[in-house]
Amino acid sequence: MKDGYGRTIDYLRISLTDKCNLRCSYCMPKEGIQHVAHSDILTLEEIGRIASVMKDLGIKKVRLTGGEPLVRKGVTELVRILHTDCCLDNISMTSNGCMISEYAEALKDAGLGSINISLDTLNRDTFIRLTGSDELDKVKEGISSAINAGIAVRLNCVPVRDINDNEITEIAGYADRIGVPVRFIELMPVGCGRAHKGVSTDELKAKLEAELGSAYRLSNDELLKRGFDDIQGPAEYYGFGSFPGIVGFISPISHRFCESCNRIRLTASGFLKLCLQYPDGVDLKTPLRCGASDSEIKSIIEEAVLKKPAAHSFTTGSLNTDTRRMVEIGG
Ligand code: SAM
Ligand code: SF4
Numbered sequence: 001m002k003d004g005y006g007r008t009i010d011y012l013r014i015s016l017t018d019k020c021n022l023r024c025s026y027c028m029p030k031e032g033i034q035h036v037a038h039s040d041i042l043t044l045e046e047i048g049r050i051a052s053v054m055k056d057l058g059i060k061k062v063r064l065t066g067g068e069p070l071v072r073k074g075v076t077e078l079v080r081i082l083h084t085d086c087c088l089d090n091i092s093m094t095s096n097g098c099m100i101s102e103y104a105e106a107l108k109d110a111g112l113g114s115i116n117i118s119l120d121t122l123n124r125d126t127f128i129r130l131t132g133s134d135e136l137d138k139v140k141e142g143i144s145s146a147i148n149a150g151i152a153v154r155l156n157c158v159p160v161r162d163i164n165d166n167e168i169t170e171i172a173g174y175a176d177r178i179g180v181p182v183r184f185i186e187l188m189p190v191g192c193g194r195a196h197k198g199v200s201t202d203e204l205k206a207k208l209e210a211e212l213g214s215a216y217r218l219s220n221d222e223l224l225k226r227g228f229d230d231i232q233g234p235a236e237y238y239g240f241g242s243f244p245g246i247v248g249f250i251s252p253i254s255h256r257f258c259e260s261c262n263r264i265r266l267t268a269s270g271f272l273k274l275c276l277q278y279p280d281g282v283d284l285k286t287p288l289r290c291g292a293s294d295s296e297i298k299s300i301i302e303e304a305v306l307k308k309p310a311a312h313s314f315t316t317g318s319l320n321t322d323t324r325r326m327v328e329i330g331g
Pocket of ligand 1: 020026027065066067068089094095096097116117120156158185186187188189192193194318326327330331
């Protein structure tokens with residue numbers, strides 16, 4: 001499927017819920033949010049139906065996210081539906097890690113290939129300050145369970161100024177010790193993220209260089225040689241001096257990658273969102289529940305995708321920015 005700028009759209013992020021068991025201060029307010037009514041959340045079968053139509057339209061990769069995808073009942077069954085019924089082979093998830101231990105084996109059996117686990121800090125007090133919960137040990141347990149179940153794991157860390165930005169070398173070291181790559185993601189001014197200050201990739205790289213040695217970009221061949229095959233996507237991977245670990249950077253603010261954006265998002269309530277920043281998109285739930293045929297749904301999706309914006313304008317500001325929080329959109 002092509003958008004109006006000729007970009008191939010082959011990656012769908014599906015939000016399973018706007019609920020979460022944590023309250024990361026850059027994502028979700030302490031008091032929580034007004035959740036979408038249960039009856040307005042897509043059922044597993046409805047998600048499967050949309051995914052199947054999307055597959056016909058050329059979607060190759062699906063990522064389950066939220067909110068926290070593992071608080072959604074039936075998540076393992078959904079992975080099975082996507083893998084077996086929709087014949088999607090590239091199914092991944094982004095999770096905060098707290099509940100992975102309970103699900104890792106079942107998710108692997110159902111067809112989950114990889115999981116990005118958020119780990120912003122290794123310090124218990126900072127974890128509590130950042131997320132409102134004392135769950136760091138659970139997250140670490142979750143990371144080990146996913147690795148032991150044979151699911152490919154990557155760690156995601158969002159450095160936030162004066163909260164966890166002093167820990168990046170330690171987090172890179174931890175990732176290396178457990179044998180997984182880590183990616184540092186620039187904080188985006190979405191929802192609660194606006195109340196915090198992020199740290200640019202250039203600043204992070206300079207810090208890591210000072211502590212670990214000179215940075216060098218890892219080519220795809222080098223990454224494959226090191227057994228890391230998930231090389232598509234916006235992350236750029238680096239090595240540092242003699243440090244053996246793989247460190248990725250995702251830089252939506254300082255080096256925006258919109259020209260090669262291949263993704264669209266489905267919210268938990270069935271809204272197809274075209275760009276993280278803007279509210280534009282199309283409701284798929286209503287036609288689905290009113291009996292639209294697959295070909296009618298396909299046309300609605302294709303028509304919407306043609307209107308995908310060229311690029312975000314987070315740095316210049318835009319009056320058309322989505323007012324919803326990341327947890328509501330599906331990060
Ligand atoms: N609950 C899961 C988790 O935390 O991994 C999945 C949903 S969460 C919204 C997905 C990712 O978005 C997490 O890695 C989180 O750190 C990131 N995120 C949330 N708000 C963000 C923001 N304002 N800027 C950049 N990343 C953000
Ligand atoms: Fe929950 Fe993930 Fe948002 Fe943290 S980043 S509040 S874990 S949805």
